[in-house]
Each structure stands twice: as C-alpha cells, then as structure tokens.
Amino acid sequence: MKYIDEFRDRRLIDKVARQIRGAVDECRMYNFMEVCGTHTMAIFRYGIRDILPDNIRLISGPGCPVCVTPNEFIDKAIEISRRDDVIIATFGDMFRVPGSRSSLEKERAAGASVKAVYSSIDALMLAKRNQDKEVVFLGIGFETTAPTVARSILLAKKDKVSNYSVLCGHKTMPEALKVLTGDPGLAIDGFLLPGHVSAVIGARPYEFLPRRGKRCVITGFEPLDILQAILMLIMQDRPRIEIQYTRIISKEGNALARRAMDRVFEKCPSEWRGIGRIGSSGLRIKKEFAHFDAGSRFKPKIATPKENRACICGDVIKGLKTPPECKLFAGACTPEHPVGSCMVSSEGTCAAYYKYSVQRLADSV
Amino acid sequence: MEKITLAHGSGGTLMHGLIDSTMIRKLDNPILRQKKDSAILRIGKARIAFTTDSYVVSPIFFPGGDIGSLAVHGTVNDLSVCGARPLFLSLGLIIEEGLDKNILDKVIRSAGEAAGRAGVDIVTGDTKVVERGACDKIFINTSGVGDVYYEKLSVSEIRPGDVIIASGTIGEHARAILSQREGIEFGSGIKTDSAPLNKLIRKVFSASDKVRFMRDPTRGGVATTLNEITASRPFGICLEERAIPVSNGVRQACELLGFDPLYLACEGRFLMVVGRKDAAGVLNVIRGDSCGKKAAIIGEVTKEHKGRVYLNTAAGGKRLVDMLSGEQLPRIC
Numbered sequence: 296m297k298y299i300d301e302f303r304d305r306r307l308i309d310k311v312a313r314q315i316r317g318a319v320d321e322c323r324m325y326n327f328m329e330v331c332g333t334h335t336m337a338i339f340r341y342g343i344r345d346i347l348p349d350n351i352r353l354i355s356g357p358g359c360p361v362c363v364t365p366n367e368f369i370d371k372a373i374e375i376s377r378r379d380d381v382i383i384a385t386f387g388d389m390f391r392v393p394g395s396r397s398s399l400e401k402e403r404a405a406g407a408s409v410k411a412v413y414s415s416i417d418a419l420m421l422a423k424r425n426q427d428k429e430v431v432f433l434g435i436g437f438e439t440t441a442p443t444v445a446r447s448i449l450l451a452k453k454d455k456v457s458n459y460s461v462l463c464g465h466k467t468m469p470e471a472l473k474v475l476t477g478d479p480g481l482a483i484d485g486f487l488l489p490g491h492v493s494a495v496i497g498a499r500p501y502e503f504l505p506r507r508g509k510r511c512v513i514t515g516f517e518p519l520d521i522l523q524a525i526l527m528l529i530m531q532d533r534p535r536i537e538i539q540y541t542r543i544i545s546k547e548g549n550a551l552a553r554r555a556m557d558r559v560f561e562k563c564p565s566e567w568r569g570i571g572r573i574g575s576s577g578l579r580i581k582k583e584f585a586h587f588d589a590g591s592r593f594k595p596k597i598a599t600p601k602e603n604r605a606c607i608c609g610d611v612i613k614g615l616k617t618p619p620e621c622k623l624f625a626g627a628c629t630p631e632h633p634v635g636s637c638m639v640s641s642e643g644t645c646a647a648y649y650k651y652s653v654q655r656l657a658d659s660v
Numbered sequence: 661m662e663k664i665t666l667a668h669g670s671g672g673t674l675m676h677g678l679i680d681s682t683m684i685r686k687l688d689n690p691i692l693r694q695k696k697d698s699a700i701l702r703i704g705k706a707r708i709a710f711t712t713d714s715y716v717v718s719p720i721f722f723p724g725g726d727i728g729s730l731a732v733h734g735t736v737n738d739l740s741v742c743g744a745r746p747l748f749l750s751l752g753l754i755i756e757e758g759l760d761k762n763i764l765d766k767v768i769r770s771a772g773e774a775a776g777r778a779g780v781d782i783v784t785g786d787t788k789v790v791e792r793g794a795c796d797k798i799f800i801n802t803s804g805v806g807d808v809y810y811e812k813l814s815v816s817e818i819r820p821g822d823v824i825i826a827s828g829t830i831g832e833h834a835r836a837i838l839s840q841r842e843g844i845e846f847g848s849g850i851k852t853d854s855a856p857l858n859k860l861i862r863k864v865f866s867a868s869d870k871v872r873f874m875r876d877p878t879r880g881g882v883a884t885t886l887n888e889i890t891a892s893r894p895f896g897i898c899l900e901e902r903a904i905p906v907s908n909g910v911r912q913a914c915e916l917l918g919f920d921p922l923y924l925a926c927e928g929r930f931l932m933v934v935g936r937k938d939a940a941g942v943l944n945v946i947r948g949d950s951c952g953k954k955a956a957i958i959g960e961v962t963k964e965h966k967g968r969v970y971l972n973t974a975a976g977g978k979r980l981v982d983m984l985s986g987e988q989l990p991r992i993c
Binding site (some may be wrong): 306401 | 674977981
C-alpha cells in the first residue's frame with residue numbers, strides 16, 4: 296500500500312534506529328513530548344520505545360481530544376440525549392466516556408438515540424434523512440476536526456437544514472502548549488508536533504516554542520516518520536521548527552480550512568480536563584449561526600459536574616505522571632470500566648499503556 | 661441498575677465476564693464449564709459434538725454471502741474445530757413482520773445450498789414472526805450435532821515450542837460487512853471469507869496427530885481467540901506481525917477506519933496450535949485447499965509471558981496483544 300509500506304519498511308527503520316543510537320549523547324537524558332494521541336497510539340502499537348536508546352524518554356501529551364473534554368460537556372450531551380426528539384451523532388470514541396453520572400453508551404441502552412458517525416457531514420445527512428428529529432452532533436477535537444464541523448454548519452445554513460446543530464467543544468492546540476511549556480515542573484526538551492493539526496494551522500502558531508528553548512518537529516504517524524522526527528530533534532543545533540511530515544504539511548497550512556473555521560467559530564476560554572481553564576483555547580459558534588448551536592438551542596441544565604479525585608488523568612495529560620503511577624490503573628480503571636477519560640478514548644495515554652503495555656507484559660513472567 | 665450494552669455482545673472481555681458471572685454460574689455443569697465451541701457429549705458409546713449459534717448480521721446480504729449461508733457455515737465450523745464431523749443442523753427463524761417473501765426464499769435457498777456444499781442436512785426447524793420493529797428483518801439460530809473423530813484437542817495439550825497457524829488472510833468477513841454498512845469500497849475483490857471448513861479440517865487431522873487445539877476467530881478476531889487460549893495457562897503466545905496474512909483491502913479499511921486487523925471477525929478461517937515437527941506438513945495440506953491458499957505460521961507458544969499474547973511488531977518492537985475491549989471504535993482524528 297503506497298505511503299504506508301515505505302514508512303513501515305524494516306530496513307529503513309533499522310537504519311534510522313542505528314542513526315539515532317549514533318547521534319545521542321549518552322551522558323544526558325532527552326525528554327520529548329508527543330503531543331498528539333495518534334502519535335501515542337502509534338508509538339505503542341509499533342513498539343517504538345523498544346527500539347530507542349534508554350536515555351530518550353517519550354512523554355505523552357494533551358493531544359487526545361476525548362481526554363481533555365471536561366465532564367461538563369459529556370453531562371450536557373447526555374442531558375440533550377434524553378430528549379425524545381433528539382438523535383445524538385458522535386465520533387465513536389465519545390460513546391463510553393464517563394460523564395459525572397452516566398455515559399452515552401448507558402443512555403443508549405436505556406433508550407436514547409445515539410449514533411456513531413465518521414464525520415460531521417454524515418451527521419448532516421442523518422438530519423436530512425430524519426426531518427422529524429433534531430440531530431445534534433458532538434463537535435470535539437482540535438484544528439483537525441473543527442474545519443469540517445464548520446463546513447457542516449455552513450452547508451446546513453446553505454441547504455436550510457433546520458434540524459441540525461452542534462454541541463461545540465472544540466479546542467485549539469497552541470494555547471495548551473503555551474501553558475505546558477510555562478509549567479516549570481515539566482522538563483521537556485522537544486516536541487513531536489501533531490501532523491494533522493499542523494496540516495491546517497501550519498508551522499507559524501508554534502513559533503513561541505523555539506523562543507522558549509524547545510526543539511520542534513512536525514511529525515507523521517508511521518513508525519519511520521516518528522523515528523526520523525526523533526532523529527531530527529536530537530540533531531537540531533539550536534531550537535527551531537522543522538517539518539518531517541513534508542508529504543502533508545506546508546509551512547502555511549490550509550488557508551481554506553482556516554477560513555471555514557474563522558467564518559463559523561470565534562475564540563473563547565475553554566476548560567481542559569486535567570489542565571483547567573485556558574484563555575482563548577476554545578472555539579464557540581458565532582451568534583450569526585446560533586440556530587446551529589445546540590448549547591444555546593437546548594440549554595441543557597446539568598448538576599454540578601463530579602470528578603473522581605483518585606483519577607490522575609490531569610497529570611497524565613500534562614505528562615507529569617505515567618498511567619502506572621495511578622492507584623486506579625488496571626484495577627478500578629480498565630477499558631471496560633473506565634474511570635478517567637484517558638482510559639476510554641482509543642487514543643488516550645492510559646488506554647495505550649493498558650492495551651499495549653510493556654509493564655503488563657513484564658508482570659507476566 | 662446495570663444494563664446490557666452492545667459491548668457485552670462484541671466477543672471481548674465484557675462478554676466473557678457476562679458468560680462467567682451469569683450463564684456459567686447459574687447453569688453450571690462440567691460440560692458447560694469447559695467453554696468449548698461445541699459441547700462434547702458421551703451418549704452411549706458415541707461421542708457427539710453439539711453446538712448452537714444465533715445470527716443477527718446487518719445487512720443480511722453482503723458481498724460473497726448472506727445470513728443464510730453464514731448461519732450454516734458458522735455452526736458447521738464450530739463443530740469442525742472441535743474435531744467433529746458435522747452431520748445435522750436445525751434452523752430457527754425469527755422473522756420481522758413485513759419482510760418480502762422473496763427475501764426469505766433467497767435466504768433459505770442460500771442456507772440449503774451451503775448445507776449441501778458442507779455435506780450436512782438441515783433436519784428440523786422453527787419459525788416465528790414478530791411485530792415490525794421487534795427484530796431487524798430476520799434473525800437465525802442454527803444448532804448442530806456431529807460425531808467426534810479426533811479426540812485429542814485440548815488447551816491442556818499445548819506446549820511451549822508449538823506453532824500457531826492461521827488458515828488464511830484475516831478480517832475479510834468484517835471488511836465485507838463494513839463495506840456495505842459504511843458504503844465505503846476498500847480496494848477490489850471485497851468478499852466475505854465465510855465458508856465451511858469441515859473438509860479442510862478433516863484433511864488436517866489426517867495429516868497430523870499433533871494438532872493440539874483449534875478455534876475459529878469470529879467475533880473479537882485473532883487477538884481475542886488467542887487470548888481465550890492463553891488465559892490462566894502456563895504458557896504465552898508470541899506472534900510475528902510480519903507473518904500474519906492480511907490482504908491489502910483489509911489493511912486499507914483498517915487504516916481508513918482506525919481498526920486493527922487482529923480484532924476483525926473471520927467466518928471461514930481457523931487458528932490452530934500444532935506440534936512444531938508437524939507444522940510444515942500441515943501448512944502444505946492447508947495451502948493445497950481452496951480455503952487455505954494464504955495459510956501461514958503466525959507465531960509460537962512460549963514459556964515466557966504466561967497467560968499473555970504478545971507481538972513482535974513489524975517495526976522491530978514488542979507489545980502486548982490484549983483481548984478486545986468494548987466495541988471497536990472508529991478514530992476521531
């Protein structure tokens with residue numbers, strides 16, 4: 296398969312792994328954060344930590360959209376799903392995410408209409424096919440998904456689809472990285488920056504990172520991409536932004552996608568699960584499109600959101616702790632009975648540690 | 661109150677939990693407790709394999725098959741992997757009010773043809789019709805009996821050093837269903853792998869008496885089936901990612917939708933644990949059959965990592981392969 300096989304070629308992988316071993320300074324540690332949840336999953340799935348020298352530490356970052364979605368959002372989605380006239384359309388990952396008191400999966404079993412879709416455009420089609428129902432799409436994700444959701448709202452307006460709306464929980468990535476790099480507790484030398492977010496926003500929004508002394512490489516998702524990016528991070532003579540994922544990313548990003556976002560959304564403060572409120576890190580639907588804003592249309596009333604205090608998802612998302620340091624990990628919190636969002640999302644760090652875990656393998660002698 | 665969710669029916673961890681905590685606990689007996697694909701019964705001097713399975717696939721027609729042929733193949737295969745020669749099947753139908761008679765005819769004809777090819781007879785049945793909405797078009801239950809001719813199959817016969825064989829490319833059935841359900845074409849030649857395996861399995865047993873265990877990787881796929889084998893056992897299973905036969909079409913579907921082929925259902929494949937000395941011979945026998953052309957040795961039984969399935973990745977690393985948990989979910993970014 297073109298663009299896949301080449302990037303999983305074992306000979307090339309072995310070669311880059313040798314180059315990494317040759318390039319590292321054995322007297323120091325390298326702390327690199329992979330920002331994106333898809334990177335985390337790929338690193339575990341291909342066993343990339345096994346291939347790296349011991350003094351390169353990969354820290355999983357906040358780039359799993361499900362994981363940073365606060366309970367409040369899920370509680371609101373659940374409240375809306377209880378209306379008889381509503382079909383909730385969502386990316387599949389959101390199904391099992393526990394809110395304060397329930398999950399969409401449990402609500403579906405209790406009679407709510409919740410459907411998994413692959414895109415917001417599918418949700419819009421669902422609305423067109425079910426004119427007697429209100430279709431509410433759960434808009435979560437970063438700059439990767441936000442433009443497509445913006446597009447679905449623009450299309451809904453153009454086609455006069457009045458029974459489609461979006462519960463908007465979108466977030467933007469650079470602001471979160473600003474907060475993380477301002478945290479003195481987190482010693483990061485460099486970032487594997489997210490490939491697909493960068494396809495939209497380009498390289499410029501990250502320019503503050505080199506100024507803060509952080510090396511950056513915008514990285515693809517195949518094993519060879521990740522290894523090459525790590526090699527590039529090690530070899531940088533001074534902190535700067537490089538693009539490894541050149542087959543997708545241009546420095547300018549995708550202006551068309553950004554225009555759709557700017558047309559429909561405006562910046563707002565946003566709550567990040569585990570990190571807290573970050574100014575200008577969220578997107579909300581502009582007043583002009585209020586008809587398509589499920590939050591203002593349905594005004595869901597929810598009880599004060601609850602969090603499990605023992606869950607350390609917040610520190611995991613910030614890269615301060617690893618999942619096995621959590622008391623709940625693999626005991627009270629498993630993919631079947633997740634306590635925190637990092638366990639339920641297929642791209643969550645806890646799920647990756649659990650599913651592919653070297654620790655669980657090592658425990659079985 | 662706890663509710664049953666779709667994840668309880670996915671073949672993974674939750675379903676096993678439900679079976680252990682509810683069905684086995686409340687219906688307990690020594691035969692049920694063995695949790696085999698078929699119950700092995702002693703009736704007089706005869707050893708009989710007995711199994712049952714319900715089919716609720718949607719859509720009911722898919723590339724290369726339909727619910728009728730699937731219901732026959734599934735039960736024939738559950739008997740075959742237990743070392744039995746499938747003989748007689750029952751066919752129980754639950755039909756939704758309003759179903760076109762033509763569709764029913766087509767499904768029954770297909771079940772009949774599948775039984776003919778497998779050399780079994782459908783000898784009894786039942787028909788129920790329910791109100792519109794009480795089921796989806798048609799659900800089928802088949803039960804089957806067969807006489808056991810290879811008696812040595814048991815997980816307790818498995819030893820470190822034994823070899824794991826997959827009888828063909830994995831995940832083709834899941835891809836065929838997905839292509840219909842999601843309306844996405846993944847490459848050419850989309851076709852379910854659903855097929856009766858009794859004749860091929862019979863050839864395998866004639867070629868070797870070192871076959872330790874066999875199971876067909878249906879719901880939950882290869883990963884879940886192998887985890888069922890290693891659970892609480894004094895051995896592990898090590899898979900070699902590069903050796904696992906996966907067609908380009910299945911790989912494309914997985915890349916696009918965020919699935920792992922190791923968890924995709926097959927309906928015409930088996931996984932086999934066989935003594936190392938016999939592996940090459942058995943592999944030749946399987947590859948000589950039209951259902952087994954792409955068969956491959958995909959891993960081995962190890963002393964290390966007892967109770968676990970693990971994988972040497974194509975990239976050169978090593979990772980755990982867990983049982984399926986929940987439903988396989990599409991990725992969101």
